[in-house]
Amino acid sequence: MGALSIKQVRKSYGPVDILKGIDLEIDEGEFLILVGPSGCGKSTLLSIIAGLDTATSGNIQIAGRDVTHQLPRDRDIAMVFQSYALYPNMNVAQNISFALEMRKVGKAEREAAVARVAKMLQIEHLLDRKPAQLSGGQRQRVAMGRALARNPKLFLFDEPLSNLDAKLRVEMRAEIKLLHQRTRTTTVYVTHDQVEAMTLGDRIAVMKDGTVQQFGTPDDIYSRPATKFVAEFIGSPAMNMVNAGVAAEGLSVNGQAIALTPEQQQALRAAAPKSGCVLGVRPECVRLADAGLAGRLTLLEPTGPDTYAFVDTAIGPLVLRTGGRVPQRVGDAVHIAWDAQDLHVFDAATDRRLG
Structure with a gap:
């Protein structure tokens, strides 16, 4: 049994099928990329994994535990959003520790977690600042720090770099890869950027119209594309x-x-x-x-x-x-x-x- 198992997950809104029977399984510590054009269903699938949306049918298991009908708080996941979703009235340290505080984690343990992730992400000098005083890249580091402090079984990233300029995207892409190499936390990452997919993922699921066109390593996807769509979507120029x-x-x-x-x-x-x-x-x-x-x-x-x-x-x-x-x-x-x-x-x- 893998760290994340997705079996025949379907999602429909009335007669419209958004997901058409998704089957994916990744092992503990792997970095899975969900990539595809806008409207292909990748963010919907991530929301279903997170428990923010419900599948019409199918099954989701995390670390061998069926979480299909569990609330997000009971799934032992941490999510990093495109919009960062930081609390503007809290400083960086408070943003990082807030989820732990809600879980009744003791003060000493919270402070240790903040110090640990701040050192890991090199944001120790930012702990007293408010989000409005931070750059886009710094806000993204804080959002990742909040997720890291939880020490979850599963990280979920929803297009976290799309609001950054080109230089920052390259820098943060490297940060995320280094972070995964250090923590080896199982990760699912949604993007429409095929460069992010190829550089970050251990395995990639290329999606189109609610289906997985190909699931494999970056080299598999690039060297032996299973469909004409995958061949044209991955690679630049096309x-x-x-x-x-x-x-x-x-x-x-x-x-x-x-x-x-x-x-x-x-x-x-x-x-x-x-x-x-x-x-x-x-x-x-x-x-x-x-x-x-x-x-x-x-x-x-x-x-x-x-x-x-x-x-x-x-x-x-x-x-x-x-x-x-x-x-x-x-x-x-x-x-x-x-x-x-x-x-x-x-x-x-x-x-x-x-x-």
């Missing part, structure tokens, strides 16, 4: 996608033969897709070459360490990501290439991966 027809020796796009590996050819023959395929290749796997698919450079986007190059080709517009600067200029004729093992092939009818 994976290049082109519609392909099935040819005698593999796939063809606008008359251009596409070389496949023997394994890909075998999967293609076994599936025999009637509606054709969708072919995907990540921008970082496409390269400028002396020979290959001919095209014309239409746009360059230098980002500093990398450059994104947009190329019009006979099979459609493609994006490549390359380190450093590109010597060619917009309008130049170029050739691009990739390795067959870097291709991803999806059934056009089902969007499922082939092989």
Whole structure:
């Protein structure tokens, strides 16, 4: 039995199904990411885990204990919200210790807990300040400190970094990862940011329209996306996608033969897709070459360490990501290439991966 077990959880509002039978299980100490676009059901699932919402059907267990119908206070969880939810009339120390005080924890134990988490989060110098005197990053640390003081069985994070600027998001992302490495508390973290998902999670559940499209490690999700949606959602820039027809020796796009590996050819023959395929290749796997698919450079986007190059080709517009600067200029004729093992092939009818 895992630290968190979610079995066939469904949520409906009248005829509208928000969650359509979610099954997930994570082990003690794991960091689970729920990621997906707005409206996919990830925050609803987190609310059901927390007890802030009730499932229409299904079962939630925490550390082997059925909590499906228990109140939030009885689930031994701590939640960090997007809005921080700090009490404005209390200073930092009081905010951190308030939940412990409500649980009738003794003063000496409360003070020890405040000192412990303040040291861990490096906010000892802020303990006498009110929330209005804190920056966004400092408020987020206080919100995490309040959760840490509880020493719960389960941490729940609901898009905690979405209100921070880009620099602070990077800093706080590192703080959260270091915090988890120190405490090894089982954690569920909701985000729509795929960079957060890839950098923080031990395992990721990619959600769409109330279903889990894929559940696996960051490497699984990135290297072998189970569906076309997962392939396009994870990765930046997004994976290049082109519609392909099935040819005698593999796939063809606008008359251009596409070389496949023997394994890909075998999967293609076994599936025999009637509606054709969708072919995907990540921008970082496409390269400028002396020979290959001919095209014309239409746009360059230098980002500093990398450059994104947009190329019009006979099979459609493609994006490549390359380190450093590109010597060619917009309008130049170029050739691009990739390795067959870097291709991803999806059934056009089902969007499922082939092989």
